[in-house]
Amino acid sequence: MNQLPRVLIVDDIYGKDEWERDNFCLRLGLKNSFGKLEVEEPIAEAVFCRGQVETNGQVKNDLEGTLKFIRAGWDQYPRWALVLLDLHFDTGNYTYDRDPEKYFGLTILKALHHSTEFRDLPVIILSAMERSPIETIFSEHGALGFVDKSKLNKAKLQELLFHHGLVQPPDETFIGRSIAFLKCLREARTRARIKDGNILVLGENGTGKELLAEYIHWQSERTGEYKSLFTQGVPENLIEDLLFGHVKGAFTDAKLDQAGAAELADKGTLFIDEFGNIPASIQPKLLRLLDKRNREVQRLGSQQPRKLDLLTVMATNKLDILNSDDFRKDLLFRVNAANPILLPPLRDRKEDILLLTEFFTGKFEKDFNALQRSISPEAREALLTYHWPGNIRELETVIENAVYNYKELRTLSANHLKLERGLPKEPVSIAVPRETEAPVTSASEAKSNDFKSLIDTLKTYDFEHFKKEDLKGKLPQAQDAYALFLARYLIAALKATLTYTSKKPGGEISYHPAMKLIANDFDMKATPAKRLLNNLFKISPGAIKELVETETILKEAIELYGDDKLKEDLKKAGIN
Amino acid sequence: MIVDWQRRRSEFNHDWLKNRYLNNLDGFIANLEMKKPDETRLVIFLQEYWNQWKIHREEAAQLIDSVETEMSPAVLFETGLLKDVNPEIREWVKPLTHHMWLNRHDIKNKISNCEEWLLKVNAQYDKMNSMLNEIGRNMEQLKNLLPEFKAFRDICQAFSESISKLPSEVTV
Numbered sequence: 233m234n235q236l237p238r239v240l241i242v243d244d245i246y247g248k249d250e251w252e253r254d255n256f257c258l259r260l261g262l263k264n265s266f267g268k269l270e271v272e273e274p275i276a277e278a279v280f281c282r283g284q285v286e287t288n289g290q291v292k293n294d295l296e297g298t299l300k301f302i303r304a305g306w307d308q309y310p311r312w313a314l315v316l317l318d319l320h321f322d323t324g325n326y327t328y329d330r331d332p333e334k335y336f337g338l339t340i341l342k343a344l345h346h347s348t349e350f351r352d353l354p355v356i357i358l359s360a361m362e363r364s365p366i367e368t369i370f371s372e373h374g375a376l377g378f379v380d381k382s383k384l385n386k387a388k389l390q391e392l393l394f395h396h397g398l399v400q401p402p403d404e405t406f407i408g409r410s411i412a413f414l415k416c417l418r419e420a421r422t423r424a425r426i427k428d429g430n431i432l433v434l435g436e437n438g439t440g441k442e443l444l445a446e447y448i449h450w451q452s453e454r455t456g457e458y459k460s461l462f463t464q465g466v467p468e469n470l471i472e473d474l475l476f477g478h479v480k481g482a483f484t485d486a487k488l489d490q491a492g493a494a495e496l497a498d499k500g501t502l503f504i505d506e507f508g509n510i511p512a513s514i515q516p517k518l519l520r521l522l523d524k525r526n527r528e529v530q531r532l533g534s535q536q537p538r539k540l541d542l543l544t545v546m547a548t549n550k551l552d553i554l555n556s557d558d559f560r561k562d563l564l565f566r567v568n569a570a571n572p573i574l575l576p577p578l579r580d581r582k583e584d585i586l587l588l589t590e591f592f593t594g595k596f597e598k599d600f601n602a603l604q605r606s607i608s609p610e611a612r613e614a615l616l617t618y619h620w621p622g623n624i625r626e627l628e629t630v631i632e633n634a635v636y637n638y639k640e641l642r643t644l645s646a647n648h649l650k651l652e653r654g655l656p657k658e659p660v661s662i663a664v665p666r667e668t669e670a671p672v673t674s675a676s677e678a679k680s681n682d683f684k685s686l687i688d689t690l691k692t693y694d695f696e697h698f699k700k701e702d703l704k705g706k707l708p709q710a711q712d713a714y715a716l717f718l719a720r721y722l723i724a725a726l727k728a729t730l731t732y733t734s735k736k737p738g739g740e741i742s743y744h745p746a747m748k749l750i751a752n753d754f755d756m757k758a759t760p761a762k763r764l765l766n767n768l769f770k771i772s773p774g775a776i777k778e779l780v781e782t783e784t785i786l787k788e789a790i791e792l793y794g795d796d797k798l799k800e801d802l803k804k805a806g807i808n
Numbered sequence: 809m810i811v812d813w814q815r816r817r818s819e820f821n822h823d824w825l826k827n828r829y830l831n832n833l834d835g836f837i838a839n840l841e842m843k844k845p846d847e848t849r850l851v852i853f854l855q856e857y858w859n860q861w862k863i864h865r866e867e868a869a870q871l872i873d874s875v876e877t878e879m880s881p882a883v884l885f886e887t888g889l890l891k892d893v894n895p896e897i898r899e900w901v902k903p904l905t906h907h908m909w910l911n912r913h914d915i916k917n918k919i920s921n922c923e924e925w926l927l928k929v930n931a932q933y934d935k936m937n938s939m940l941n942e943i944g945r946n947m948e949q950l951k952n953l954l955p956e957f958k959a960f961r962d963i964c965q966a967f968s969e970s971i972s973k974l975p976s977e978v979t980v
Contacts, residue, residue: 245827252828254849256833272842320822330818359827362976382965384827385834 236263236277237313237399238304239389242340243358247282249696261386275390276313278303283321293336299343303784306349306353309409313397317341317375319359319366338373338397347782348723350568354396358384358707395422406443407591408732410583420444421451424543427525432507433566434708435546435575438625441547442505443685444575449501452543458499461493463504468511473532476517477505482533492542494521494529501543507567508548508556522566567730578627583737585615588624591629595645603641604610610646616731618651655762712775717769719776719786726785727749741785743793765789766798773798774805781807811978813871813878821971825964829864832857834959840954845948854940861933865926871971872922876915881980882906882959911980918973925967926973947958 239262246253254269256262262278263271281301285294305312319337322329329336337357357363357370357718360381370378377389378395393399398405398414407416422449424430433446435441448660463471477492494502504595510518520528520537522544528537546567549558550769554569564570579586597604607615620626634648641648695703707802725746730739747761748754766774769776769790780787780802790802823978836853877883884890885902893901908915936956943949 251852255832257835258838259831259834261838270844270846321821326815330815360822362972365976380826382830382968386838616822672959 235310235400236274236668237395237397238279238305238310239264239276239397240281240302240315241358242280242281242283242302242315242337243318244282244284245318247280247284253280259385259690260389262389265401275386276393283318284323284339285792293321293339294324295336295339295343298340299347299532300605302344302353302796303348306350308583310400311409311411312353313399315353315355316358317355318381319361321355322580324451328359334362335366335445338366338369338667341370343782345458346778350785352398352415354398354409358394376535376618380577383598401447405685406440407588408581409587410576410581412580413584416444416575416631417447418449418571420564422519423573424448424452428527428541429543430522430524430567431543431545432569433545433575433681434548434551434553434572435547435775436577436621436623438623439575440624441478441549441575442503444573445501445503445505445545445547445605447541448545448644449503452501454500454543456541458503459493459497460503460505463509468513470542471511472514472517475514475521476529476531478532482531483525485535489531490528492531494542495538497542498540499542500546504546506548507546508550508553508558512560515563517568519563520561522563524767536634551664571693578623582616582762585620585627586612588627589615589631592628596632596635600636600639602635603642605635605642605644607644608646611644612652614646628644628776648803708772712773715769715772715775716779719779721750722746722768722789723779723783723786726789741792743789762793762795765793769794769798772799772800773786773807777805779806811876811878811883816871817971817974820871825968825971826865829857829860830964830968833957835963837954837957837961840957844949845947849949851945852905854945858940861929865930867924867935868967868970868971870895870958872919872926872974875919875974879911879975879978880917881909885959888976905980912980913975915975918919918970921969922967922974923972923979924979925963926951928963929967930939932956932963936960 241247241256241807246256250267252746254264254267256266257267257269257271260278261271261273261275263274263276265277265279281298283294283298284291284298286292301316302312317337317340319335320329321336328334332338337359339591341355341357344353344355355373355375357378358381359378363370363378367378377392379380379392381709396416396418398411400409400414401417403734408414420431420433423429433444435444445460446458455646461471461474467473473490473492475492475494477490477495478486479489518529520530521540527540527542529540532536544567553559554564578588585717586607589612593605593607595604615627622629630649630651633650634644638644638648726741726743727739729742729745729749731742743765744756744758744761746765748756751761751764776786780790790798794802816883832853836850836857839849839853882902882905885893885898885905890898939953939956943953
C-alpha cells in the first residue's frame with residue numbers, strides 16, 4: 233500500500249493556529265502529519281507552512297523560507313501531490329497586505345513559476361479573497377485553479393487531486409514515483425473521464441501500455457467490462473472476427489453467433505494492443521467503431537449494425553504513427569493521434585529504476601523460494617546507468633534471471649545482472665500535432681536545432697547598419713545576456729549529469745561529468761574542469777543573481793565548486 | 809484607495825466568516841459526522857466558537873446598512889477627487905451620480921439580497937440555540953441536529969456570497 237498523497241497548504245492562519253488547522257483537516261479529510269488529530273478515512277496527508285516568520289511580535293512574509301520548505305518536500309518521497317496556496321498573508325500592514333497586486337501568495341506563485349525546478353509542481357490558489365482582480369495574474373503564473381476557501385470540501389479536494397495531483401496509485405499495480413510517470417498517470421485518468429473517448433497510448437516496448445489501459449478503465453468509472461484485443465501475430469481475418477464477432481454461417485466454422493471484443497466491452501472499455509498493426513482492410517470498419525457520436529459494429533455476415541457505448545484505448549510502439557503511410561489519416565484523427573498519452577521509457581524514469589528493482593527482487597525471491605537479498609552499490613549504479621532499451625520488461629527479466637541463477641546469495645551484485653552493454657539507441661522521433669508537412673522531430677531534437685541556429689546567429693550577427701546611437705552602451709547588456717545564456721547551459725548540463733542513488737533519489741550534482749559534457753572532453757581532469765566552471769561565471773556575475781536564487785542546482789554547484797575569487801565576485805554582485 | 813467599508817467587509821467576510829467561522833463550523837460538522845467524534849472538540853466549539861455569531865451579527869447588519877452611503881461614488885464629492893466641484897453643480901450632479909450608481913450596479917437588489925440572507929442566518933441561529941439549550945451536552949441528540957447545522961452552514965455560505973457581491977471599489 234502506497235502512502236497517502238501529501239498535500240502542502242501554504243496559509244498564514246492554518247500554518248499558525250492549531251485549532252483552525254485541525255478543523256481544516258477534519259472538513260477536508262486530511263491527516264495532519266504533525267498533529268494528534270484523528271481523521272477517519274483520510275484522503276491525503278496534510279503538511280502546513282505558514283509562509284511567515286515572527287520576531288518579537290513582528291510578522292514578516294518569508295519568501296526564501298517558504299521556497300526552501302516547498303523544495304524540501306518536492307525533493308523527497310512522496311512528493312507534494314498538490315500545493316494549496318493562500319493569497320492574503322496578514323502581517324498587520326492592512327493597505328499592503330490587501331492590495332491584490334501585492335498579495336504574498338502571488339509573490340510565492342511567481343517565484344515557483346519562474347523556477348525550472350518547480351515546473352511540474354501543481355499549485356492551486358486557495359483563498360477567501362475575491363478572485364476577479366487577479367484572475368489573469370494567477371493563471372499566467374502557472375496556477376492550475378482557484379478555489380474559494382469556504383467552498384472547499386472533501387469531495388472537491390478529491391476532484392482536485394484527481395485532475396491536477398501528482399498521485400501514486402494506492403496499490404502496487406503500478407510502481408513509480410518519478411514526475412514523468414506521475415504526469416502520465418494524471419493525463420490518463422483525466423482522459424478516462426471524458427465521455428466516450430478514444431485514447432491513443434504511445435510507448436516503447438515494455439513500458440506498460442496494457443497496464444495503463446487497465447488503469448484508464450478503473451479510473452473511467454464505466455459500468456461495463458474491460459476487454460482487450462491483441463493483434464500481434466494474429467491473421468488479418470481473425471483480427472476482424474475477434475473485434476467485431478460473427479453470425480452463424482458467416483464462414484465455414486461459424487457454427488454459432490459470436491460477439492466480438494467491441495460488443496463485449498459495451499458500456500466498458502475496449503483495449504486494442506498493437507494498434508499500429510491493424511491491417512488496411514480493417515481500418516474502414518474501425519472508423520465506425522471509433523466514431524464517438526455514433527459507435528457501431530456489424531458482426532461478420534450480418535447487415536445489422538449494433539450501437540455501442542465504449543471508451544476505447546489503443547496502444548502502439550510506433551511512436552511516429554502520425555506520419556505513418558500505413559494508416560488512414562481520418563482514422564488517426566479519430567483516435568486523436570495528435571494528442572496521445574506518452575508512456576515514458578524507463579531511461580526517463582531514473583528515479584523509478586531502483587524502486588522497480590526492489591519490487592521485482594522481492595517478487596522473484598518469493599516465486600523462486602530464494603534468499604532475501606540486498607542490492608549492492610555497484611549493482612545499483614549499473615542499473616541506474618544502463619539505457620534499458622527493453623524498458624520495464626527488460627528490467628523484470630534481468631532481475632528474474634539474477635534471482636533465479638543466484639538463489640542462495642544475500643547480495644545482488646553487478647555481475648549478476650546480464651545487461652546488454654553498448655551504445656544507447658538513437659532517440660526515437662515522436663510525432664507532434666502540426667499543420668504543415670515539415671519533418672517531425674522530437675522536442676529535444678527541435679531544441680538542439682534551435683541551439684545550433686542560435687550559435688550561428690551569434691557568430692554571423694551583422695552590426696553593419698546600426699547607427700552610432702544604436703551601438704551605444706550595449707556591451708553590458710550583451711555580457712549579461714551571454715552570462716545568463718552560459719549559466720542556463722550549465723544548469724542543463726548539471727541536470728543531465730545528475731547521479732541518482734537511493735540516498736539522493738532526486739539526483740546528486742556531479743560537476744566533473746557536466747564539465748566534460750559541455751567541453752566534449754571526456755578525458756578532462758578535475759582541476760581544469762573546476763577552472764572551466766569558475767570561468768563561466770566571471771563574465772557578468774551580477775546578471776545571474778536571480779538564477780542563482782531560484783535554481784538550487786546552480787547555487788549548490790557554486791557553493792561546492794566555486795573558488796574564493798568567484799564567491800567574492802558574486803558577493804560583490806549581491807549574491808550570498 | 810481602500811475605504812473603511814472595504815476594510816470592514818474584509819475583516820468580517822474574509823477574515824472572520826470564511827477563514828474562521830465557516831472553517832470551524834465545517835470542522836465541527838465533519839467531527840460530528842465521524843463514527844467516533846472527538847467530544848472534547850465538539851464541546852470546545854459549542855462553548856467558544858458557536859456563539860461568535862451573536863457578536864458578529866451586528867457587524868454584518870451595519871455593513872449592509874452602510875454600503876449605500878460609504879461605497880457610493882457620491883463620497884467622492886465629500887472627500888475624494890470631486891470635492892472641489894462647484895457647489896451649484898455638486899447640488900445636482902451628486903444625487904444624479906448616486907442614482908446612476910444604484911441603477912447601474914443593481915445595488916438596491918444586492919442589498920436586499922444580503923438582508924434576506926442575514927435574516928435567514930439569524931433565524932436559523934436562534935432556532936438552533938433553543939434546540940441546543942434543550943439538549944444540553946447530550947452527544948447522541950447533538951448528532952440528531954446534524955441536518956440543522958448543515959442547513960445553518962449553507963445559509964451562512966449563501967450570506968457570505970451575497971456580501972461578496974456588494975461593490976469592491978468606489979466607482980461610477
